[in-house]
Amino acid sequence: MMKLYSYWRSTSSWRVRIALHWKGIAHEIVPVHLLEGGGQQHQADYLARNPMAQVPLLELDQDGQRIGQSMAILAYLEERFPEPALLPGDPYLRARARQLAELVVSGIQPLQNLSVTQYLDAQGQDSKAWLRHWVGRGIRAFEETSRATRGSFCVGDQVSWADLCLIPQLYSARRFGVDLSEVPALLAIEERCQATEAFRRAGPDQQVDAPAPL
Amino acid sequence: MMKLYSYWRSTSSWRVRIALHWKGIAHEIVPVHLLEGGGQQHQADYLARNPMAQVPLLELDQDGQRIGQSMAILAYLEERFPEPALLPGDPYLRARARQLAELVVSGIQPLQNLSVTQYLDAQGQDSKAWLRHWVGRGIRAFEETSRATRGSFCVGDQVSWADLCLIPQLYSARRFGVDLSEVPALLAIEERCQATEAFRRAGPDQQVDAPAPL
Numbered sequence: 001m002m003k004l005y006s007y008w009r010s011t012s013s014w015r016v017r018i019a020l021h022w023k024g025i026a027h028e029i030v031p032v033h034l035l036e037g038g039g040q041q042h043q044a045d046y047l048a049r050n051p052m053a054q055v056p057l058l059e060l061d062q063d064g065q066r067i068g069q070s071m072a073i074l075a076y077l078e079e080r081f082p083e084p085a086l087l088p089g090d091p092y093l094r095a096r097a098r099q100l101a102e103l104v105v106s107g108i109q110p111l112q113n114l115s116v117t118q119y120l121d122a123q124g125q126d127s128k129a130w131l132r133h134w135v136g137r138g139i140r141a142f143e144e145t146s147r148a149t150r151g152s153f154c155v156g157d158q159v160s161w162a163d164l165c166l167i168p169q170l171y172s173a174r175r176f177g178v179d180l181s182e183v184p185a186l187l188a189i190e191e192r193c194q195a196t197e198a199f200r201r202a203g204p205d206q207q208v209d210a211p212a213p214l
Numbered sequence: 215m216m217k218l219y220s221y222w223r224s225t226s227s228w229r230v231r232i233a234l235h236w237k238g239i240a241h242e243i244v245p246v247h248l249l250e251g252g253g254q255q256h257q258a259d260y261l262a263r264n265p266m267a268q269v270p271l272l273e274l275d276q277d278g279q280r281i282g283q284s285m286a287i288l289a290y291l292e293e294r295f296p297e298p299a300l301l302p303g304d305p306y307l308r309a310r311a312r313q314l315a316e317l318v319v320s321g322i323q324p325l326q327n328l329s330v331t332q333y334l335d336a337q338g339q340d341s342k343a344w345l346r347h348w349v350g351r352g353i354r355a356f357e358e359t360s361r362a363t364r365g366s367f368c369v370g371d372q373v374s375w376a377d378l379c380l381i382p383q384l385y386s387a388r389r390f391g392v393d394l395s396e397v398p399a400l401l402a403i404e405e406r407c408q409a410t411e412a413f414r415r416a417g418p419d420q421q422v423d424a425p426a427p428l
Contacts, residue, residue, distance in 0.1 A: 051358035052321055065306055071285070072312035079305055091293055092279055098286035107266055110324035125339065144265035
């Protein structure tokens, strides 16, 4: 069975978990605690698997085959398990779904990454202001960019990679105190996604490594 | 004819330029000056095209169709112009090529983005130390991660997205004073890539908007 190295609150892991549930792919979650003991992702055995010291990481059934980077994992899953599709069939709309996904993946998430805020904190910087600035700017650009294609979901009426990337990002935006009143269309899409079982099961609070509720 | 909004020294634009030349796709370059007059990417007419205020942006022959985000553009070009391929045929190797590409695209480049270093500079921070830290860490992880698949190029003996992303990143690493003696395998790949016409023509110094040589 495939294994996904994951952290409950990692937005990159979360994207991949939604795809696994959406497509009904049997998998085992291997939790990697990003904070405990200085971060399990920095331990030698994990670094040997992924020198970037990041989750998610997909370990295939085939011996020793591993794929890192959430977008590379999503593309692999799409090719190996094409149905139900998480990209539109039309070439231009596929490109727009990927554009919105990358707006989050390379345009927002790297700047909120734990290693980045830890670096800023160590320099005595205001990492909270940093987070609000970059995440807010990105989320507003997402609302604007998705205007051309939005239906019930980010691209028409089918769930795509754009939604898989958006929903975890909205959760982080809330954590960081970003004002979401400026992105009403995204909040409506979030509500529709969260009503599905795949999104619900992939959420942080449903993970084996989530802290027990108070 | 397709138009590519590009900046001569933007590594994200550069990746796409290599693909256009590699596949022999007729295109027109529209320069967007990221520094002049506070940055042309922040002007209203460009923002209407791309609310993220970033290059590259591909404008298709079809009226009004635009694709932002370099990886979304590369995927679109791969689907529309499959030959010569810039991804391996084997599903696992395709995934590894994408992983290496994303290691640069979401793991390194966002942290060296002009808007980020401008933000740090405005806060009186040491953006040069920041750049050396993040770019150095990423480049070393790329050397390590590519070990499993390297041949003449990053994934076997065919040029792929991994090489398209690596070569511009090495140029930036040099600009930022990163010590490249620790990544000898990447330097060897760079030499092979730079010997090809497509890589040469896509380079910053070959662009219409590059400053005249001294």
